[in-house]
Amino acid sequence: MSQREQAILVVSASTDVIDLIFDLCEQCQEASLRLLVVRNTDEVESVLEHHEISLAIVDCSTFTDVEYLNQLAAHLSPMSTMALLEEGTAEGMVAVLRNGADDVFSLAELHLHPQLFIGSLQRQLQRVRMIEEVRFLRESLERSLDELKADQHAAQQLQEKLLPPPVRELNHIDFEYVLQPSLLLSGDFVDSIAINEYQTIFYLADVSGHGASSALVTVLLKNMTYRLVRNYNRNSSFDIQSPLATLHRVNRELLLTGLGKHLTMFIGLIDERDSSLTYAVGGHHPMPVLAQGGEVAFLEGRGMPIGLFEKPVFDERRIALDPTYSITLFSDGILEVAEGDSLDEKEQVLLAACGGKNLSPQSICDFIIPAGRVNPDDVAIMTVSRV
Template sequence: MDQAVSILTIEDETAVRRSLVAHLEDLEYDFIEAANGVEGIEAFNRAKPDLVLCDLRLPGMDGLDVLSTIAESSPDTPIIIVSGANQVSDAIQALKRGAWDYITKPIVDFQILDTAIERALNRARLIKENRDYQKHLETLNQELSIALGQLREDEEAARALQSSLLPPPEVQYGDYLFRRKLLPSLLLSGDFVDYFPIGNHEVGFYIADISGHGAASAFVTVMLKTLFEKHLDAYQHAQEEVVRQPHEMLDHLNRAIYQSPIEKYLTIFYGVLDIREHRLRFCSGGQFPYPMLFTGEQVTTLTSHDKPVGLFEDSIYTQHQIDFQPVQQFLMISDGILELFPRDSARRRTEWLQQMVSRGAPTIEELVDRFDIEQMDEIPDDIAFLSIVRGERNE
């Protein structure tokens, strides 16, 4: 059960103070009373309330001085002035000194007060959440900076670390066999794939392509894995469901990567497959080539035009859902595959890719053979494959 919100009321007129306290009690707020400014400051320091209601005309210590003292010591605590001094100059002075709102007495309609309290508490909550999130990002950035230095010192260790983060080459979830293969152009890869169970009947999966090459790009794959595991752990502890909603997950990734000290961005396709209902929720952050669906003899693509992740702070991601029942195979390949075709327009190279892929529902190994990838001395760009096949197949 959430802890009740506590409100400190600083008011010298007993009848007015009792009226306010009675109203707060009816709304199930915890309340603290103070009859003057000095008592109010002492009560605030002792109880640390979530919100303060304060009169301006107080005996001894003036309400503006009380306001200044509290605002200086605790700027994130909402302070609402409730005063009979109905003068514009008073309101301006109060707002300048840190008041969050100003309400005049007598209060004829308590809904005005209720709305002001609710608005102030919501704003305070958002400020706290943002500060906590910024603190988390700062900690994460420090950890990333340390880890990045370690990666640069020992790329072999980095490759071992990156490989350890990949899922098994193939895993069966219900009726679906998940397979992956990662072919780096250098020692470290900027491509990454992953799949993992979410609860009892859903599987999350993604393919990502980090901008650039080398240790910095590879490190973003570590960051990516860490962020997904953070939200998966939060879901498993019933704290949130972000990892189940692809558009929310990409929104969180976009903010974290945009604000990270590593100047990288990525394209990503993230899907959540309900293996019991055979439905797919998905969201694409600029991933290309588009994922391919094999249904019998037909091959279709899931087109999407959302922006890459981490490139723009205000990017908005759209979630889609499709019936996965007729799908025999779902295939995703990173854009490194397009570098194996002659230099031409992206559209033309995509057409060539679909021609190569559309001969049946090929396995990953069959595709590697078709493109003669493993016979090359070096490949021009990282290539990642992620395949989901309905029912188990033997390669």
Template sequence: MIAAPIPLDDAERLEALRSLDLLDTAPEERFDRITRVLSLVMDVPMAYISLVDSDRQWFKSSCGLSRSETARDVSFCGHAILSDEPLVVPDAAEDDRFCDNPLVMGDPFVRFYAGYPIAGPGGQKVGTLCIADHRPRDLEPAQLEIFGEMARLVERELGLTEVAHLQQELIASQHYLMRELSQAAEYVQTLLPEPLDGQIRIRWTFHPSSQLGGDFFGYDWIDPDHFVLYLLDVSGHGVGAALLSISVANALRGRSLPNTDFRDPAMVLARLNDAFPMERHGEKYFTIWYGVYDRKNQRLTYANGGHPPPLLLSGPSADRTSPVALSVGNFAVGIIPGVEFHAGVVALDRFSKLFIFSDGAYEIKKPGRSMMRLEELMDYLASVPGPGGPDEVLRFAQKYGESDSLADDFSLIEVDIRA
């Protein structure tokens, strides 16, 4: 193993890092959303934001890691901050710098690593945005471009840290704002669709967090043979997130995107990406799952923009086939201009059941316990005879967190295909 050399300007770099007041702080959604989306888009089990301290690397946000820090002398990130370019290690076991590294030989068993250096507001490299895998691999040029865009998102959030400090001075006004937000949340709920019965049966539950959030969902018949369903989740909370959520929903409900075939999910996501760039919407982006059921051909076409994959169950409840997670590795909407979106297709039968949900349905942390994993929610939904409706899933989530209050909007739609 070859430990990374200490840069000559390390004292100034450490001063810049500590001025951010981020070391050993609690998790923040603005960083956690980035690592979650990066893990989904790059299809890697590990994604994290590492801040390189004097003798350790500490993870401000991590997805797929069981620890919060490691020693600096064994870190890959200590090497990554030495350059302006990303460090890509296709196979750590074949690299002299890392082949006998304890992070390669033992938990978390890193074989592939890529780290993009991230700079603080003053330009000093304070850490890295990283992805890792248990198997060797490499990155395509398009993936490296996406990786760089995500690193710039992290840098933007670091630049906003000083602004976040000033927000503490506004606490006195929060009680008034909370009342206003509560009224706004009630208005958003009036825009949600009614439950549906008939050839397609739909039940849902929506439980807003204590803040005004950015979840929204809808469904209706485009024509006699095509039924559309969608659920979107705007980054962050507050009025800005809610306004963007409603704007996107209006474009979908009114089918007002120009030159768009709303039966084509990949085209819909591409047009949304063109219409709602984050730089024109308060630096907010959104994840979305958009599906179109073709009744005549008994199939579902869908596109996933960085959103948790819905779960499809086929066959009668007593004799179901293996559950299928409906995911296509697209990027979240609004982040990368002109990015290409892809769709998936799956056949349905007359006993098909579909669960569509936001990340607030499983990103629930119990005191003294790790956050619920997506797989835990999937296993619960796929259990026989299964939950007794969306409200029972909500109670399952609340019981997991030991509180009726959830940190994020809880949205879940249960769809039974009878046609």
């Protein structure tokens, strides 16, 4: 920050005192000083309205009530106020110090020991400069935070637009989700896409970390999957019809970004022609819960996280689906808030939450997360069902 001019308010009715103060200020080593002189208290208010004062030097003989000094010092605070007394009695010095003066000198001291006044003046001005620098830095920080908040809200709106509708139907399959970010931006992401009239793909991804960098990866993920759908429609690539191939494509492209981010992901493909679910697992936990035929159980499978290894191993499996079923996907943030002392106990809570009928992600969320519990991590719950 460049050194700005420091304005000193001089309050005195005495021309001799004013001249002396000017002379002493000229001997001060401070480079850029501007003295504003007022000869009575009535003029002080006008000067304060039009100028930013760094320090006040007040000749207390200019007014009769020492309480005025207290009001002026309070108005200028945290800037400094120096008081001048015609007679430097101990009682008078104590009175002005108690009424807000940062330092006090008698007029005799100014003549006898001018260097003491100059030294005090320089210390007060240095203190004022530090206050001004802190104020400048605080205001700069506040502006930066306001800009950051605006950017975060804009990014939040963009991310929300990239998410699918909270409730939708594709190829006679119902998709519904809730997403509760721990910050404005979320590293969790869900999507569902109709590839054609009988194949539907869906996934839940959990990007490492929080905030803007993790949210950026969700934008890339959305772009990658829709690009694969576009390639399918152009007959240039059919990777989107294979959850395993899709995970490998996402892994390869995420490594190419060099962002140093990784994610876990569960991706499923439902084929209505044979009522089957083909799914692949990229390091995701907990596994989705499948409820059908009166049974509720976690799907089986495992795999490496995405974005860490050049040649990861992903597990792909295929199961048959009943005419009615419900698949519930969770991000790992749910394990942070679920009741239970062990992982097994927490998983039992998830199974219990998914055991009812016509359950929505919100009702599952309300069942698992105790009222008033703050989420330390993003939480996403997605249901895929046919009833």
